[in-house]
Amino acid sequence: MSLFGGIEAGGTKFICAVGTDPDNLQSQTRISTTTPEETLGQVVDFFRQQQVEAGEIEAIGIGAFGPVNVNPDSPKFGWFLNTPKPGWQQIDFLGLLQRELGVPHIGFDTDVNAAALGEYQWGNAQGIANFIYLTVGTGVGGGGMVDGKLMHGLLHPEMGHILIPHDVIADPFVGACPFHKDCLEGLASGYAMEKRWGQPGASLPPDHPAWALEAHYLALGLINFIFTLSPERIIIGGGVMEQKQMFPMVRSQVQALLSHYLDVPEIVYDIDNYILPPKLGAKAGFSGAFVLAAQALELQA
Amino acid sequence: MSLFGGIEAGGTKFICAVGTDPDNLQSQTRISTTTPEETLGQVVDFFRQQQVEAGEIEAIGIGAFGPVNVNPDSPKFGWFLNTPKPGWQQIDFLGLLQRELGVPHIGFDTDVNAAALGEYQWGNAQGIANFIYLTVGTGVGGGGMVDGKLMHGLLHPEMGHILIPHDVIADPFVGACPFHKDCLEGLASGYAMEKRWGQPGASLPPDHPAWALEAHYLALGLINFIFTLSPERIIIGGGVMEQKQMFPMVRSQVQALLSHYLDVPEIVYDIDNYILPPKLGAKAGFSGAFVLAAQALELQA
Numbered sequence: 001m002s003l004f005g006g007i008e009a010g011g012t013k014f015i016c017a018v019g020t021d022p023d024n025l026q027s028q029t030r031i032s033t034t035t036p037e038e039t040l041g042q043v044v045d046f047f048r049q050q051q052v053e054a055g056e057i058e059a060i061g062i063g064a065f066g067p068v069n070v071n072p073d074s075p076k077f078g079w080f081l082n083t084p085k086p087g088w089q090q091i092d093f094l095g096l097l098q099r100e101l102g103v104p105h106i107g108f109d110t111d112v113n114a115a116a117l118g119e120y121q122w123g124n125a126q127g128i129a130n131f132i133y134l135t136v137g138t139g140v141g142g143g144g145m146v147d148g149k150l151m152h153g154l155l156h157p158e159m160g161h162i163l164i165p166h167d168v169i170a171d172p173f174v175g176a177c178p179f180h181k182d183c184l185e186g187l188a189s190g191y192a193m194e195k196r197w198g199q200p201g202a203s204l205p206p207d208h209p210a211w212a213l214e215a216h217y218l219a220l221g222l223i224n225f226i227f228t229l230s231p232e233r234i235i236i237g238g239g240v241m242e243q244k245q246m247f248p249m250v251r252s253q254v255q256a257l258l259s260h261y262l263d264v265p266e267i268v269y270d271i272d273n274y275i276l277p278p279k280l281g282a283k284a285g286f287s288g289a290f291v292l293a294a295q296a297l298e299l300q301a
Numbered sequence: 302m303s304l305f306g307g308i309e310a311g312g313t314k315f316i317c318a319v320g321t322d323p324d325n326l327q328s329q330t331r332i333s334t335t336t337p338e339e340t341l342g343q344v345v346d347f348f349r350q351q352q353v354e355a356g357e358i359e360a361i362g363i364g365a366f367g368p369v370n371v372n373p374d375s376p377k378f379g380w381f382l383n384t385p386k387p388g389w390q391q392i393d394f395l396g397l398l399q400r401e402l403g404v405p406h407i408g409f410d411t412d413v414n415a416a417a418l419g420e421y422q423w424g425n426a427q428g429i430a431n432f433i434y435l436t437v438g439t440g441v442g443g444g445g446m447v448d449g450k451l452m453h454g455l456l457h458p459e460m461g462h463i464l465i466p467h468d469v470i471a472d473p474f475v476g477a478c479p480f481h482k483d484c485l486e487g488l489a490s491g492y493a494m495e496k497r498w499g500q501p502g503a504s505l506p507p508d509h510p511a512w513a514l515e516a517h518y519l520a521l522g523l524i525n526f527i528f529t530l531s532p533e534r535i536i537i538g539g540g541v542m543e544q545k546q547m548f549p550m551v552r553s554q555v556q557a558l559l560s561h562y563l564d565v566p567e568i569v570y571d572i573d574n575y576i577l578p579p580k581l582g583a584k585a586g587f588s589g590a591f592v593l594a595a596q597a598l599e600l601q602a
Contacts, residue, residue: 067562067563081564082561082562082564130453130454130455142529146447146448146450146452146454147447147448147450147453149447149448151447151530151531152431152448152531153431153447153530153531153532153533154431154531154532154533154563154565154567154568155531155563155565156531157528157529157530157531158528158531158562158563159528159529160528161528161562162524162525162528162529163465163466163521163524163525163558164464164465164466165464165465165466165467165483166466179560179561179562180558180560180562182466220464223463223464224463224464224525224529225529227458227459227460227461227462227463228443228458228460228463228525228526228529228530229452229454229458229529229530230452230453230454230455230456230457230458230459231454231455232454232455257464257481259480259481260383260480261368261383261385261459261462261480261481262368262455262456262459263382263383264455264456266455267455
């Protein structure tokens with residue numbers, strides 16, 4: 001059986017793994033996202049060591065924070081583009097790994113599309129052709145599938161940056177996005193929570209009003225994704241959603257905001273199975289990256 | 302060559318046509334959308350007469366205002382669902398035409414998806430696998446293609462109902478949507494313009510502030526569709542967009558709101574070819590319905 005490398009390249013941390021699926025891992029590591037030189041150097045070191053210890057890595061899959069070039073026909077396939085992350089603009093991530101590791105087959109997509117693919121293969125999106133995978137952590141990002149295929153397009157979805165209603169009387173926080181101030185990410189990311197309340201979200205008690213406000217903004221975002229994409233299911237991962245009180249609040253606010261316009265049974269009667277966490281949890285990203293690796297191997301072989 | 306019927310079933314009017322493509326029409330008619338009995342009766346009468354005068358109609362395609370059931374595997378395929386339009390809820394449109402006209406092959410989708418299909422076949426979306434077709438008329442609706450296939454999902458997109466920022470100081474109008482008040486449609490439809498300004502949009506001069514406000518709301522909607530779907534092109538039809546001043550204003554507001562987050566050349570340097578009107582104009586809907594008819598014939602034959 002082929003051995004794969006999987007990388008979830010997030011804005012806060014890179015998770016690297018070697019294995020074949022979420023239940024069959026040779027090794028796994030967590031690398032902080034600092035400078036490209038430091039972080040990517042540690043990624044290369046990890047896989048080099050694995051090439052010695054675990055054996056030949058036939059293909060690598062990468063799910064990366066955006067914006068990135070995910071078009072295999074482009075000369076910049078696998079590059080970080082104009083990301084807001086200082087120092088990470090215009091870097092040939094895929095090319096670096098090919099050169100440094102000598103692995104010819106590398107698959108590449110966004111971090112959220114990789115996680116979506118993991119959930120499609122092994123998790124809560126099995127058999128679901130149209131679904132959204134959203135992550136609400138330091139940032140907010142979204143991807144998923146339409147008709148059984150990962151969403152791409154001119155570039156790729158950047159769902160965190162949609163603009164939603166913001167009642168500045170109820171919530172005078174100006175927003176934390178360097179590009180759009182009070183877009184969804186600017187209002188509802190973990191970073192925005194910390195900026196608004198002066199302390200990390202995780203340190204706020206479950207009955208703090210911060211959580212109802214957070215659920216409200218996320219529900220506004222979900223409503224817009226539902227009206228735009230009509231997904232059959234919505235999976236939400238990321239640190240913010242690990243707060244147990246969040247899913248029930250988000251679900252009831254989505255129902256309230258839809259205001260019975262879409263009276264589909266999946267939303268009206270079965271919302272616990274419509275909006276839910278990833279089955280693979282934090283493993284979704286690198287597991288989906290294994291699938292990207294397998295697809296690259298098959299496609300390029 | 303097969304003769305097809307095409308129906309653009311809109312909330313204001315039904316356009317029915319018989320022919321093979323937008324440049325080869327046997328007949329065309331416009332029927333006001335009143336009660337289902339009256340309107341659908343006139344639709345049946347038109348096609349019966351055409352069956353006598355033009356010859357056998359092999360298949361019919363329908364593009365209908367929503368929400369409708371577009372799932373061919375559902376027993377309610379081709380039904381109007383809980384539309385806000387009084388009297389039109391839970392009506393078996395497709396079944397009625399099959400019974401009354403004896404045409405076995407009927408294709409069915411939303412009005413905007415039909416128009417998208419027309420533009421894909423003969424218009425401004427030829428060769429574009431990922432695009433949005435938006436209509437801004439009495440209502441606001443959107444559809445389009447992802448990876449060369451019409452967008453469906455749990456139901457179908459209802460893009461007009463996304464929630465966007467609404468500055469109630471600058472624009473105290475409460476919104477015209479019976480479900481969500483100030484959603485995109487509630488703020489930017491032709492109906493909303495008439496309610497806000499006390500006269501039809503078409504009667505307002507091109508330099509009236511109504512148009513800049515309208516362009517602002519449409520740009521907010523487009524931004525959200527761009528961040529969610531990453532379309533390669535956006536086609537906007539409908540009566541409101543026939544105002545010549547609208548396209549330049551919408552384009553420049555989209556660029557301003559994106560705030561250089563997506564520095565793709567298609568948007569930064571070539572926005573006139575990124576956001577544009579339908580080549581087929583008002584023919585897009587029924588022409589796309591011809592394609593739905595042809596597909597139904599092929600699929601069911």
